[in-house]
Amino acid sequence: MPFTPAFFQVRLGFAPLPAPLLRALEGIEAECSVDRASILRLRFRLKRNFIGDLDPPITDIFRPNLPVSVAVAAGLPIPEVLLNGYVREVRQSGAGAREGTTAEVVALDATATIMNLIQQPMPHPNLDPATIASIIFGRYAIRPFPVPTAPTRTVLDTTTMQRATDARMLREMARALSYECYLQPDPVTGLDIGHFHPPMTSLPQQGVLSVDFGTATNLHDFTTGYDGLAATSTISVGVDPSTGVPLPAPAMASVQPPEGLEPTLFRTIPPPITRPTARDAANPAELFRQNQAIVDRSSRSLTASGRVDAIKYGRVLRPGLPVLVRGAGRAMSGKWYVSAVSHSISTAAWTQSFQASRNAVGLTGTEIFVDPLGMV
Incomplete structure (x- = not known):
């Protein structure tokens, strides 16, 4: 994909960020995840005004639970929103004229702010x-x-x-x-x-990331890990509440489709078996579902992290969707499920760092490393 210009937009209380704040803005960090609240950080450089106070007045402007959002665009006329957050914390550091003073505004999504206030x-x-x-x-x-x-x-x-x-x-x-x-x-x-x-691991990939692929390279610092003994089967015994008969609830394999040639649970011989205790299941069916959840989570024992050249990739990398990786070797190339993405944005650059996992090793042979949006 050709290089395309990128720009960002910050909205404060559903209105564009005022010009004085935009001039003082030094950088933006947005962390989006599927297993925890998303976080937005805005860094400002403060100066002394004619009465000796710090300007702009960050604490007065960014009040608790004030809506804040960040959107980016790469070659597209309409920016795509990364995160909608609500102000939770304002941090200030530095006091000397030589070092300067900076302020950091921390905003979290609704699950950690307005949805977590009233009990x-x-x-x-x-x-x-x-x-x-x-x-x-x-x-x-x-x-x-x-x-x-x-x-x-x-x-x-x-x-x-x-x-x-x-x-x-x-x-x-x-x-x-x-x-x-x-x-x-x-x-x-x-x-x-x-x-x-459930994790949407079987959806079509959102794009193709390339490692060491010449001019097509858009993925840097790609790191993978494989805990060979993490995947496990489970078995427990529950009691039928109507008859009092003990019933086993075994979960021997993951029900999520394998994302590679060899599922991780089948690579370990003998396969580990866990016997969970102190469960709160009301019946054997619930116990089986809980055991199956343990197997599904443990089978995702391949992990990866990397830094994406956002300008060359050309769009936002989203958590909660698969992505294809090529150029990482036969064992580690293929489909990965993105669980978290961190964006670092400034007036000069935009990078995306991500974390991902998968439940199998190797290529299946059905991967199509073609990115239709990469041709736009």
């Missing part, structure tokens, strides 16, 4: 987790994207009692289902979408 009991009668998640996201005008689960309990006459904050309730339900729960802006409207679903 009160809330009943959810006869509702499954996906519906509860949709209701919670709807309270904050967040468009939900839930995936329903097969019921393991009788829904009728069952009341789920919420005793934690909305954000903590969502995290607890996602942990029990081995779901991902995170917020991500819509690329067109820029409004947050509330994700509550």
Whole structure:
């Protein structure tokens, strides 16, 4: 893809950043993730004004829970929103005229701010987790994207009692289902979408990253790791509440499609087996689902991190979607699932650093290392 100009846009309270703040802005860091709250950091250089005060007055402007968003564009006329956050903290360092004074504004997404403020009991009668998640996201005008689960309990006459904050309730339900729960802006409207679903590892890749590929190289500092003994099977015994009969709940392999030729769990001989204890499952079906969640998570024992040349890649690398990597050798090339992306933005550069994982080693032979958007 040819080099294309990039620019960024910061919005404060749904309006563009005022000119004095934009001149004082030194850099932006945005960390987007599928397993924790996304974080936005704005760094400003402060100066002394004619009355001896620091200017611009960062603490007076960036008040708690003030909406802040950052968007970037690479060769496209419409910027794509990276993160919608709410101000949580303002840090200030430096006091001398020689060293100068800097201020850092820290904003987090709604799950760590406005969705995590009020704690009160809330009943959810006869509702499954996906519906509860949709209701919670709807309270904050967040468009939900839930995936329903097969019921393991009788829904009728069952009341789920919420005793934690909305954000903590969502995290607890996602942990029990081995779901991902995170917020991500819509690329067109820029409004947050509330994700509550299993990892979308089987979706088409969002792009192609190239290591040591001549002029096509857009991935630098690519590091991989493989914990060969992390993947494990699980087996537990639960008691049927209606008959009192003990029933085994074995989970021997991951149900997620393998992202390579050799699944990690099948490479270890003999395969490890874990016997989880102290589970809170109401029946063997829930126990099996919890055991399966352990297997699915442990099978993703291949990890990777790297730094993407954002200008050559030409767009935003999104967590929660797969990406293809080529040029890293037969064992480590192929499909990777992106779990976190960190953006570093200034007036001179824009880089994207990412973390990813996969549950298999090697190429399957079905990978198509063609990036349609890379030709735009």
